[in-house]
Amino acid sequence: MRPILVFCLPAIGDFIRCHSAIQIIAATFPGHPIDVVTSPMAAPLARLMPHVRKAWTVEKHWNPGLTERARLAREIRRESYQAAYLLTSSTKAALIPWLAGIPERIGYPRELQFGIVNRLPTGWLKTFVAFGPRKTRLVEQVCAIATLGEQTADNMRLPQPRMVVSPEDISAWRIRHGIDAARPALALYTSEFANFRSWPAERFISIARDHSRRGWSVWIVGGPREREASAQIRAALPEAVDFTSTPDITEAMCQIAASTVFLGVDGGICHAAAALGGPCVLIFGSNRAYETGPVNDHVRFLEPPISTPSWIRATNGVSEERxxxxxxxxxxxxRRPQGA
Known part of the structure; x- marks a missing residue:
């Protein structure tokens, strides 16, 4: 069976949302291998996604020049893909499957890529001429490309993004880091405290102290942007473990998958935590959770009261008690038995 290529969005959170569309494509073409194209930062996550065979990488924002795109197109041509789904509307992205000679190139022509994109979803013109703020969530847009614009049945819900870290990988990670599997762990994702999406430092510290007093481990997850926040938490709570120097993102996925519960704010890592399926509590502010948050049902969102003016760019309205x-x-x- 000829494989299918999916051009995904480059940012971590957006890439994870694309997995909803990948699941639709996999259901439409059972047995066909599915490969993805995304940024080097997001590509390692493809190995954790059901239905994805492998990932091609191209720089974020599709910056490489024509020579680099032509080289990638030559490599892709050898795979004999039957179709390319363009979940990004970038012309630079659309050039690659066109240069590779992939027969069907499916997407919205938002940058007038007529001919380069040669199969348009039903209702494409309506989305093309729409003005003002985006009327649909990103996950709905990418799924509309996967369904060729056909409306799903009223009782059919869009698939939720999913990633899987194997129990063997979690066990190996615990052994490498000397983690006691019997001790509960709270994973914190703070973003930068100066970021309007974050939550006040003193409240994160208070939550961390509360769990530490009750015998929990406290793990601070993330990357370089979170290191200063991590240092601030550890100055108040030295026993907290700083994982923000993690060498790669798949290691961070092991940390989240091994934790008992994840507490975070708006950002790519929160989408990853949601897709991994564990208990997940997310704090959102002026970026409302419905528009930009994960779509996974089990996630608990905490937001300021709806009466809070939208221009207040803070999460202060979410209390520690909540x-x-x-x-x-x-x-x-x-922990509750099913059906209880």
Whole structure:
């Protein structure tokens, strides 16, 4: 069976949302291998996604010049893909399957790529001429490309993004880092404290102290952007473990998968935590969760009251008490027997 190529968005959170569309394509073409194209930063996550065979990489924002795109097109041509789904509307991205001679190149011609994109979803003109803010969520847009614009049945829900870290990989990670599997762990993703998406430092520290007093491990996850915040938390709570120097993103996925519950703010890592399927509590502010948050059902969102003016770019309206209650409920839900 000839494989199918999916051009995904480059940012981590957006790439994970594309997995909803990948699942639709896999259901439409059972047995066909599916490969993806994304940024080097997001590509390692493809190995954790069901239905994805392998990932091609191209620089974020499709920056490489024509020579680099032509080289990638030559490599892709050898795979004999039957179709390319362009979940990104970038012309630079669309040039690659066109140069590779992939017969069907499916997507929205938002940058007037007529001919380069040669199969348009039903209703493409309506989306092409729409003005103002985006009317649909990103996950709905990429799924509309996967379904060729056909409306799903009323009772059919869009697939939720999913990633899987094997129990063997989690066990190996615990052994490497001397982690006691019997001790519960709270994974914190803070972003930068100066970022309007974050939550006040003193509240993260208070939550961390509360869990530490009750015998929990506290793990701070993320990357270079979170290192300063991690140092601030550890100055107040030295026993907290700083994982922000993790060498690669798949290691971070092991950290999240091995934790008991994840507490985070708006960002790519929160989409990863949601897709991994564990207990997940997310704090959102002026970026409302419905528009930019994960679409996974099990996630608990905490937002300021709806009456808070949208121009207040802060998460201060979310209290510590609400967060503690949500964390306790998230963990209890997992421990509760099914049907209880």
């Amino acid at each position: 967060v503690l209650a949500a964390l306790m409920e998230a963990v209890a839900q997992v």
